[in-house]
Amino acid sequence: MKRLRGVLPPVIVLLIVAAIWDLVIHLGNVQNYIFPSLESVFRSLYDNWSPVLASATWVTGKEMLLGFLISIAVAAAISLGLHLSATLRNAIYPLLIGSQAIPIVVIGPILAIIFGYGIQPKLIIVAISCFFPIVVSLVDGLASVDPDLIKVMRTLDGSRLATLLRVELPSALPSFFSGMRIAAVYAPIGAVFGEYAGSQNGLGYVLVQATPQLNTDLVFAAVFLLTVMSILLFVLLSVLERVCVPWAGKGKR
C-alpha cells in the first residue's frame, strides 16, 4: 500500500501528460514528422528495436556506464588528493573549475580526431561531464566532519589514516552519493555528444541519422530509450545508497 502511494502519483502525472500529448496531436492535426503521436513513437520503437535500436542502446548504455565508472574512480582519487593536501587543493581546484568551462561540444570533435570512432572518446567525454559534481560533493563531504569528532579521534590515538578510514570516508558517503546522482544525469548527455562527434553506432548515432531524414518517430524513440537508461542509473544509485548508507537520515549525525 505504501509502495503503491509512492508509485501512483508519478504514474498519474505521466498518464495525464500522455493524454494531453495525444489530444493536441489529434485535435491540432499535427504532422507526424513535426511532432509524432505517442502511438507512432512506440510503433517505431517496436519496429526498429531489432537490430537498430537494441544494438544502439547496448552501445550507448555501455559508454554511459563505463564512462560513469571511470568518472567515479577519477573523482574519488582527485577528491582524496584535494582533501589530504592543501597545496594540491590550491594548485588544482581552480583548474578543475576551469575545465568545466570548456564546452563538451568542442571537445567531442577533437577527441574524435585523436581517438577515431571507437569507444575511447565517448568514455572520456562521459567521464569529463560526470566527474565534477562528484568531486565537489565528495570534497565537501570529507571536509564537513564535525571538528570536535576529529579532536576526539586524536585523543583516542587515531592517526591521520585512521581518521580518514573510520570517520571521514564513512561520513562523506551520503554526499558522495548525492554527487553521483547529479552526475548520473550527465552521463547520457556526454555519451550522445561523443557519438555526435563521430561514431558508427549508438543512440546518438541513430539521432544523427534519423533527424535529417525527418524520421521523427525514431528520434523520439531513441530519446525515450536514453531517458529510461538515465532513470535506471539514478534508481540504481539510490538503491546502492540505501544499502551502503543505512544510517543516513536517522537521528542527528
Next chain:
Amino acid sequence: MTSTAGAPATETGAGISLAEVGRAFGPTVAVSGVSLTVPLHGRLSIIGPSGCGKSTLLNLISGLDDPDEGTIEVLGTTSSADRLRRCAWMPQRDLLLPWRDVLGNAALALENQGMKRKTARAQVAGLVERFGLGSFERQLPHQLSGGMRQRVSFLRTLVAGKEVLLLDEPFGALDSITRADLQQWLRSALDSEPRTTVLVTHDVEEALLLGSQVVVMTARPGRVAAQYATDFPVGASRRELLRLPEFTELRDELLARLEEAS
C-alpha cells in the same frame, strides 16, 4: 578490580600540574595565570560562567592545543604530543559514529591502536556489559536515548586506556533526570576504574558530586577565583550527599562565588 580497558600506567607523583598557564586567541585572552594541580587519580571539577575558558583549559591539558605562557605537566611530561598520548577527551555532544553499533563505538580507540576489529569488539564487550550496556551492544546510536549515547561516549573514552580523562560538560545536553542518573553512574564508574579526571561543568551540584576538588573560574580572562576541597563520606549515594549539611553549605558558597565571577 581488574581492568578490561587496558591498565593505565600507575606512576607516582602528580597527575596534572599547570603553572601560570595563559592562552589568547588574537586579542581575546581566554585563560591567564592559571595554576592548578590534580594528584594522581584525583578528580578536579572546574565551574565558571560561560566564556571563562573552561574548555580552552581542557584543550590545553589534552595536548590538542599549546599554551602561550606557562607550562603544563601531565604525568611528568610537558610536550603536547606526550600529553595527547596520556589524555582522553570527551566533549559535551556524544559524537558517536552513527554507522557503528555500541560495541564498535566503544572499541574505536583499540582499533586506532592497531587491534583487529573482532578482537577489539571482544575486548570491550566485558566492560560494556559491566557498565549496564550489555543488552544494547548491537544497537546503533540512533536507536539509543541521549543518556545511553553519553554512556557509550564515556566508555569509548575510558577504553582508550588513558590515565587522564578530560570531560567537557559531559552531561550538559541531557535532561535533569537523566543527568542525575548519569552523575551517579559516572561516580561508580570512576570508583571502579580510577583515573585522574578533570571535569568541566556549569552545574554546581555536578561539580561537587564528581570532584574531590572544585575550582571556580572567572570570565574574561579566565582565572582561578577560588578552590575548594570536598570531603564527603565515601560510598554515599547522590541523594544522601545532596541532603548533607556540608554539601548544601558548600553549594551555597560556590553559587555565591559564581555570581561574583560572572
